[in-house]
Amino acid sequence: MGETTRAQGAVPPRGGAAEAAGRALAGAAPDGGAAVRPGTPADAVGGVRPAYVAAPADPAAAAAVLAVAAEHALTVVPRGNGTKIDWGGPPRDCDLVLETTSLTGIEHAVGDLVVRAGAGVPVADLQAALGSAGQRLAVDTVVPGSTVGGMVATGLSGPRRILHGPVRDLVIGMTVLRADGVAARSGGAVVKNVAGYDLGKLHTGAYGTLGVIVSVTFRLHPVPPALRLLRAAAPGPEALREWAAAVLHSPTAPSAVELDWPPEGDPELAVLLEGAAAGLDARGAAVAAVLPEPPHHADALPPGWGELPGAPGDTLLRVVAPPPEAVRAAAVLRDAGRARGILAAVRGSLGTGVLHAAVPADAPPEAVAAVVAAARAALAGAPGGAVTVPHAAPPVRAAGLDLWGEVPGAALMRAIKDRFDPGHRLSPGRLMEGI
Amino acid sequence: MPVPVGPEALVPRLRAICGDAGVLTDPAQRRTYESDGLTYHAELPGVVVLPTSTAQVAAVVRLCAEEGVPFVPRGAGTGLSAGALPRSDGVLVVTSRMRRILEVDVEARCAVVQPGVANLDVTRAAAPHGYYYAPDPSSQQVCSVGGNIAENSGGAHCLKYGFTVNHVLGLEIVTPAGDVVRLGGKVAEAPGYDLIGAFIGSEGTLGIATEITVRLLRAPERVRTLLAAFPTMDAGGRAVSAVIAAGVLPAAIEMMDALAIEAAEAAVACHYPKGAGAVLIVELDGPAADVDAQFAAVTALCREAGATELRTATDAAERARIWKGRKSAFAAVGRISPSYIVQDGVVPRTALPEVLRRIADLSAESGIRVANVFHAGDGNLHPLVLFDDAEPGAAERAAEVSGAILDLCVEHGGSITGEHGVGVDKACHMPDMFSPADLATMDLFRRAIDPAGIANPEKLLPTPRLCGEPPGVRTDVHPLVASGEAELF
Ligand SMILES: Cc1cc2nc3c(=O)[nH]c(=O)nc-3n(C[C@H](O)[C@H](O)[C@H](O)COP(=O)(O)OP(=O)(O)OC[C@H]3O[C@@H](n4cnc5c(N)ncnc54)[C@H](O)[C@@H]3O)c2cc1C
Numbered sequence: 001m002g003e004t005t006r007a008q009g010a011v012p013p014r015g016g017a018a019e020a021a022g023r024a025l026a027g028a029a030p031d032g033g034a035a036v037r038p039g040t041p042a043d044a045v046g047g048v049r050p051a052y053v054a055a056p057a058d059p060a061a062a063a064a065v066l067a068v069a070a071e072h073a074l075t076v077v078p079r080g081n082g083t084k085i086d087w088g089g090p091p092r093d094c095d096l097v098l099e100t101t102s103l104t105g106i107e108h109a110v111g112d113l114v115v116r117a118g119a120g121v122p123v124a125d126l127q128a129a130l131g132s133a134g135q136r137l138a139v140d141t142v143v144p145g146s147t148v149g150g151m152v153a154t155g156l157s158g159p160r161r162i163l164h165g166p167v168r169d170l171v172i173g174m175t176v177l178r179a180d181g182v183a184a185r186s187g188g189a190v191v192k193n194v195a196g197y198d199l200g201k202l203h204t205g206a207y208g209t210l211g212v213i214v215s216v217t218f219r220l221h222p223v224p225p226a227l228r229l230l231r232a233a234a235p236g237p238e239a240l241r242e243w244a245a246a247v248l249h250s251p252t253a254p255s256a257v258e259l260d261w262p263p264e265g266d267p268e269l270a271v272l273l274e275g276a277a278a279g280l281d282a283r284g285a286a287v288a289a290v291l292p293e294p295p296h297h298a299d300a301l302p303p304g305w306g307e308l309p310g311a312p313g314d315t316l317l318r319v320v321a322p323p324p325e326a327v328r329a330a331a332v333l334r335d336a337g338r339a340r341g342i343l344a345a346v347r348g349s350l351g352t353g354v355l356h357a358a359v360p361a362d363a364p365p366e367a368v369a370a371v372v373a374a375a376r377a378a379l380a381g382a383p384g385g386a387v388t389v390p391h392a393a394p395p396v397r398a399a400g401l402d403l404w405g406e407v408p409g410a411a412l413m414r415a416i417k418d419r420f421d422p423g424h425r426l427s428p429g430r431l432m433e434g435i
Numbered sequence: 436m437p438v439p440v441g442p443e444a445l446v447p448r449l450r451a452i453c454g455d456a457g458v459l460t461d462p463a464q465r466r467t468y469e470s471d472g473l474t475y476h477a478e479l480p481g482v483v484v485l486p487t488s489t490a491q492v493a494a495v496v497r498l499c500a501e502e503g504v505p506f507v508p509r510g511a512g513t514g515l516s517a518g519a520l521p522r523s524d525g526v527l528v529v530t531s532r533m534r535r536i537l538e539v540d541v542e543a544r545c546a547v548v549q550p551g552v553a554n555l556d557v558t559r560a561a562a563p564h565g566y567y568y569a570p571d572p573s574s575q576q577v578c579s580v581g582g583n584i585a586e587n588s589g590g591a592h593c594l595k596y597g598f599t600v601n602h603v604l605g606l607e608i609v610t611p612a613g614d615v616v617r618l619g620g621k622v623a624e625a626p627g628y629d630l631i632g633a634f635i636g637s638e639g640t641l642g643i644a645t646e647i648t649v650r651l652l653r654a655p656e657r658v659r660t661l662l663a664a665f666p667t668m669d670a671g672g673r674a675v676s677a678v679i680a681a682g683v684l685p686a687a688i689e690m691m692d693a694l695a696i697e698a699a700e701a702a703v704a705c706h707y708p709k710g711a712g713a714v715l716i717v718e719l720d721g722p723a724a725d726v727d728a729q730f731a732a733v734t735a736l737c738r739e740a741g742a743t744e745l746r747t748a749t750d751a752a753e754r755a756r757i758w759k760g761r762k763s764a765f766a767a768v769g770r771i772s773p774s775y776i777v778q779d780g781v782v783p784r785t786a787l788p789e790v791l792r793r794i795a796d797l798s799a800e801s802g803i804r805v806a807n808v809f810h811a812g813d814g815n816l817h818p819l820v821l822f823d824d825a826e827p828g829a830a831e832r833a834a835e836v837s838g839a840i841l842d843l844c845v846e847h848g849g850s851i852t853g854e855h856g857v858g859v860d861k862a863c864h865m866p867d868m869f870s871p872a873d874l875a876t877m878d879l880f881r882r883a884i885d886p887a888g889i890a891n892p893e894k895l896l897p898t899p900r901l902c903g904e905p906p907g908v909r910t911d912v913h914p915l916v917a918s919g920e921a922e923l924f
Contacts, residue, residue, distance in 0.1 A: 111676060111785040112814075134682055155624070166624055168632055169601050184876035185869065190781045192598070192813040193850035194587045194636050195857055195868055196895070197877045201600075201632030210628075222682030245542055249565070251656035253722050279724025322543040322621035353543075353622040383648070384605055384620020407627045409618050412610065412884060416628060419883040420876075432627055 018051060018095075021072035025054055025096070028068040033061035043097055045077045046090030046430070047394060055099040059118075059175070059183065059214045062103065066212065067181030069096055075425045076179075078208040080120060080147030084154050087316075087391045088207045088430035089403055100149045103214055108133065113220040114172070114189060119149030119213045135220045138164035140306030149213045154390070155205025158306035159256030159272065162351030164221060167204065173217035174200035176210075179421040183214065191219045202416065208427040209435050210420045226277035227255075229302075230287050232295040233266045237331040240267045241324060244350040246290035247271055248323070252283045257351040260309075261330065263343035269350070271295070309345035310358020315368055316391040317357040319348070319375060325382040326353040329375050333357055333387075336374035340367035356390075365399035368392075376405055404432045440502050442481030442526050449484055449526070452494040457532070459483035468527055471512045471519040472574075476859055480507070480521030487532045489607060489615055489645040496643065497613025499526055505889045508639040510551060510579030514586060515777060516858030518638045518894055528643060530581050536560045537646070543621045544651045545604055550581025550644050554588075557649060566651035569596040572854070573762055584644045587636030589854040591687040591761075592718070594812035596652070598854070600635040605648030608634060611641070611885035621648055633880070638856050639891040641884045655720035658686075659730050660748040662757045663715045663737040664708035668692055668807070671713035672788045674740035675811045678717065679784065681736060683729045687718040688812035689761050695768070695806040695819070696760070702767030705760030708744040715742075715811065716761055718754075764808040765819070772804065772821035774830070776837045780844035781853040784814040790843050794818060803829075803836045815853035816844070842867065857895045863902035865895075 026036045034057065039050035052074075056062035069076050074095035079085050081101065103120040110133045117126050123139075123146050130136050139151065140158025152174075157166035164170065173187030176199070186199035203210055234240035244257050247269075256272035269291075273283045288294050308316065319329050330346045334357075337344045342363045348355030357375075359368055372387055379385030389396075389403040407413070410432065417424070417435045429435075449458045459465055460482060470477040481504075486492045499506045505525035512519055521527045530551035538547040541564045546557055554575040557568040571590030572578055578588070584606070589598040596602075605619035618634075619625045634641055665671040671690055678685065691699070691707075691714050699705050707714050717733050719726045734745060748754040760767075768775050782790045791807065794816075798805040806819040818840050822833035841851050841864055851857070851864045865874060878896055882888070893901055 109783060109785070111680065112783040113679065114783070155629075157624075165597065165601050168629060169597060178876060182872045182876075184873050186873065186877065188850050188868070189848045190783055190814060190850050190853075192589060192593065192781050192810070192815045192853040194598075194854055195850050195852050195861070196865060196873075197880050198587075198600070198633060198636055199877065199880060201629045202880070204629060204632075206628055222684060225682075248544065249541075249653065251565075251653055251722070253653075253655070275722060275725040276728040278728060279722050282724055283722050318626075320622050320624050320626070322540075322545075324542045326622075352624070354624050382620070382622075384622040384625060386626050388626045404626055408625065409616050409627065409630045411614075412616060412630060413628045415886075416880060416883040419879040435627075 017072070021074055021095070022052055024068045024072060025052055025065060028064040029056060029061035033057045034065050039097060045094050045097065046086045046088070046397065048091050048094045050077070050094045050097040052095065053097045053099060055102055057102050059103060062098065062212065062214060063177050063181045063183055065098060066177050066179070069425070070180045073423060073425065075428055077427045078149065078153070078212045080150035081122065081145050083143045083145045084150055087154060090397060090429065091427055092429040098212060100147065100212070109189070110135070114191065114217060115220055116189065116215055116217040117148045118215050119147060121148045122146070123148055123151055130220060131223065134223050136223050137218050138170060138221045139167050142306055142308060144307065148216055152204050152213055152216055153206060153208050159258045159349055161349055162257060163253070163255045168201055170218045171200045171204055171216055172219050174203060175214045176203055177212040177214055179211065179423065179426050187217065189217055207431040209417060209431045210426065224274035226280055227272060227274045227299065227301070228280045228284050229298045230271045230273070230284060230295040231268055232291050232293065233268045235266060237267060237327050240269055241327040243269050243291055244327070245324065247287055248351055250286050250290060252286045254351070256349065259327065259330070259346060259348055259350050259355060261334070261346040263345045308356050308358065309347040313361045313393060314358040315361060315363065315389065315393045315396050317359065317372060317375065318388045318390050319355040319357065321353045321379050321382050321385040323350055323353040325379060325385060326350065326355055329378045329385070330355055330357065332378040333371055333375040336371045340370060342367055342371060344371070361393035365396045365401065368396050369399070369401050372401065407432055440504065442504055442524060445498060445502060445504060445526065446482060448498055449482060449495060452498070453484050453486050453491050457485045457487065457491070459485070468509065468512070468521055468529065471509070471514040471517060473515050473517045473860055476517035476520045478521050478523055480527035481523050481525050483527045483529060485529050485532045489609065492528060492643055492645050493609045493613050493615050495526065495528060496609050496611065499889055500611060500613050500887060503887065503889065505892050507891050508581070508585065508643045510582030511553070511577050513574045513578045514582060514858065515779065515855040516852070516860040518585065518856050518858035518891070520859050530579060533645070539564065540621060541566070545621050545648050546651055547646065547648045548580055549646060550579060552580050554578050554580055554583055561651045565654050567654055568649055569602055569652050570599045573765070580647050580649070581644045584635050584647060585637065585639045586854065586856045591689055591810065594688060594810065595684050595686045600632055602650045603631055603635060603647060604650055606631050606634060606644055607646035609643045609645055611887065611890040615645070619648065638858060638895045640881055640895050642890055657723040657726040658718065658720040658754065659726050660754045660757050661717045661730070661733060662707070662746040663717065663742040664711035664744040665713045665715065665740065665742055667712040668791050669788055670741040671715050672791065674715055674737045674742065675787070676785070677736040677740055678733055679812070681732055683732055685717050685733070685812060686720045687716065689716040690714070690807070690809055690811040691761060691764060692807040694804060695764050695808045698767040698771045698806060699760035699764050701770040703759055703763045705756070707760055711743065716757055761808065768806055768819045768821060772823070774822050774824045776820040776833055778816065778818045778820060778837050778840050779852050779855040780816050780841050780849060782814045782816065782844050782847045782849035784812070786847040786849070787811065787814055790816070790847055793843050794840055797836050797839050801832050801836050803833050805836065814849065816840070859894055859901070862893070862895060862897045865897050
């Protein structure tokens with residue numbers, strides 16, 4: 001045990017060294033296993049343009065590319081379809097973008113309700129393949145176009161997480177390439193398994209700072225026979241909070257209890273029920289019974305269900321708080337925005353207390369900082385409460401907004417980063433100070 | 436690096452931290468703690484401490500860190516992989532005096548507890564509000580929530596509801612350096628790396644959990660339990676596959692074979708159908724209409740698979756009668772065999788029939804009886820390997836059969852442990868399942884949190900002292916080939 005990383009203490013390439021690194025990358029995988037080209041402005045990660053983009057054809061080629069990157073002390077940012085590539089902090093440096101889109105392949109063990117998928121598989125393709133067998137990965141589409149690797153690396157989960165847990169609860173195994181290119185697997189292909197550390201948990205939501213995800217094994221669920229969506233507009237946040245609490249307290253076993261609060265107007269509660277068609281009337285009635293007026297209902301999900309609020313490019317705030325506090329924090333956040341001429345849309349899970357707020361991309365950075373500060377202050381005493389900024393519009397980023405706030409356990413996280421990536425070459429700076 | 440001292444040198448300072456009553460040095464008292472539920476691993480702990488607060492735990496661990504003395508956390512000592520096996524050169528930190536339920540927060544649907552609280556007591560505290568704590572290991576009357584965290588324990592109902600890791604929102608831990616760190620809270624998905632997720636299942640090797648916030652679930656509207664008897668294990672297995680294929684996700688599907696039924700009958704007179712080759716317990720829960728629809732489907736599928744008798748429970752008393760045989764099964768085999776080994780392995784559900792046949796073959800070839808009681812829904816086998824200590828060589832043959840069963844699990848793409856953990860017992864089996872690179876990477880994580888290697892050393896990962904040097908250290912093989920990932924797809 002105890003391999004060391006070759007990159008430790010090495011100097012990043014400049015001038016002739018950069019060319020040598022480029023040549024070495026091109027020859028990293030035999031038989032053109034990894035196409036390498038110079039980076040273009042369109043490849044920029046959070047405004048940082050990479051020197052090279054490599055698209056390895058398979059995991060072995062990806063490992064070879066990473067090994068060469070380690071030898072030449074290149075900083076590396078993995079990229080799937082790039083839908084969230086400008087999320088997180090801008091990398092301190094980015095020599096190489098490693099594109100995972102060729103790491104495809106879906107192995108569906110239907111009878112075991114398990115699937116293994118390559119990091120580059122589009123989540124929509126995976127869902128389509130599973131759906132044909134009456135199964136699904138119980139994660140909603142939060143950002144359309146995501147790959148499996150991108151979804152897991154950003155740890156994005158949607159409304160159904162109150163029943164099935166966030167995406168990390170569905171990951172049962174993972175293969176990751178370390179900073180030195182060595183492949184390491186944790187977990188396995190069976191749902192129940194406690195052998196060894198569950199390192200997949202660390203990589204989920206790590207923004208590629210600890211390794212490059214190559215493939216992920218998920219547990220699956222049967223697609224329920226029917227669904228019903230109930231929606232009701234609340235006169236204000238306090239009423240909405242009470243309604244949500246009452247629904248969650250009812251034995252109706254909702255798959256989702258969501259808040260949808262457009263930039264202007266009243267907040268709306270949405271309750272998703274899934275299961276036997278014969279049971280939906282009774283369950284729907286039980287939900288309606290705790291609401292002052294009969295809700296609207298539909299037997300299909302509207303377009304855009306579960307997606308983030310706002311428009312692409314907006315600054316995105318993530319509010320994580322004990323469910324009762326989450327709505328209050330959202331209200332504080334909106335009020336703080338309105339006082340500064342910013343109208344924020346809020347959406348998210350009331351059952352778990354994870355909400356996203358979208359602030360228009362052109363909002364003045366000082367005003368955005370004030371809104372974030374107000375929301376953080378509102379959650380000061382709430383156990384586990386946190387406000388982060390998964391995506392900052394370029395001016396906000398440039399103004400140096402603290403995207404993460406105070407993160408409990410940060411010292412342990414830095415210690416883990418130092419062991420896994422001693423040269424700090426993997427997505428440096430994308431996740432928190434010093435990581 | 437401090438020069439390690441013996442744990443006895445720490446006693447005065449440990450007394451200053453935990454008080455006289457909180458430090459046990461008397462050999463007879465220490466003897467009580469020499470093993471956990473896996474009694475064939477035993478060692479007298481150097482010193483035993485019984486802290487009552489996070490501050491005391493932190494001070495004890497800080498002292499251990501300063502002096503380079505190893506420590507071993509212990510909850511109720513029901514573990515089945517010798518994870519809480521003490522060290523003669525170390526301090527055993529027992530959480531049994533940290534047993535307070537600090538809060539039940541109904542609106543946030545969570546409870547905050549100290550690590551020594553018994554698993555079942557969480558549900559007892561939540562029940563008056565209509566809630567419960569889902570992970571339900573069979574040892575739940577005794578085992579501690581801290582131990583559950585360390586082992587990522589499951590229970591009969593984890594098929595639908597998942598394991599401990601799916602039900603923890605917040606943790607306060609004392610790190611191996613003696614620092615108190617609070618992670619998460621009354622909400623999951625804290626920013627940064629998922630340290631809670633990685634800590635759960637770490638078997639006391641990353642520090643000690645001193646406060647735990649668990650998620651509570653609303654009690655289901657309806658619960659229905661079915662007992663189905665089958666002439667053979669194959670027929671029972673077919674029913675399990677048919678239920679899953681029909682898109683039904685029961686809360687639990689448990690299976691017992693003829694020998695396990697015989698043992699349960701002898702012990703608790705559970706009156707399962709006579710002469711059955713297998714019984715299946717299927718429990719469905721959720722909204723009433725869903726449970727009723729699924730119940731009809733499951734009943735029909737069991738009949739189609741050849742069930743000879745079906746019994747259903749609708750109230751709690753009937754349900755308890757059905758579960759009685761299953762829950763007593765481990766202890767019950769004592770009635771039919773002087774000694775036994777409880778194995779814990781996992782296979783993909785679809786491999787169950789094949790693996791059960793191979794286990795029967797192993798049993799026939801070796802003359803060692805194997806009783807099967809298991810979580811059929813998720814392929815988690817608990818073969819009970821029966822033997823007579825008095826018979827020369829029997830224990831060795833039983834251990835061989837038990838080991839061969841683990842090999843079968845790995846061969847079929849499963850796991851060497853589904854819920855009991857690795858501990859000391861299976862550390863040397865880890866290389867059967869993981870490559871040297873996989874294990875080295877796990878060790879990177881361990882050393883990040885415990886650079887001095889004092890937190891429950893020599894558990895979970897194989898060491899040369901426990902397992903011998905690995906044969907032939909890899910030199911120049913391509914890393915992907917070495918770890919088996921070259922054939923990824
Ligand atoms: C009859 C019987 C039935 C069982 N049934 C099941 C079952 O259905 N499902 C299942 O999963 N398990 C089962 N088990 C195994 C066992 O009960 C569980 O592993 C349980 O979680 C152990 O809890 P404990 O408090 O007894 O822990 P201990 O045995 O005291 O310790 C277990 C491990 O946890 C560590 N530890 C303890 N407390 C802490 C803490 N606060 N912080 C950090 N580390 C700590 C110890 O170092 C050790 O490595 C069963 C055991 C028995 C004897």
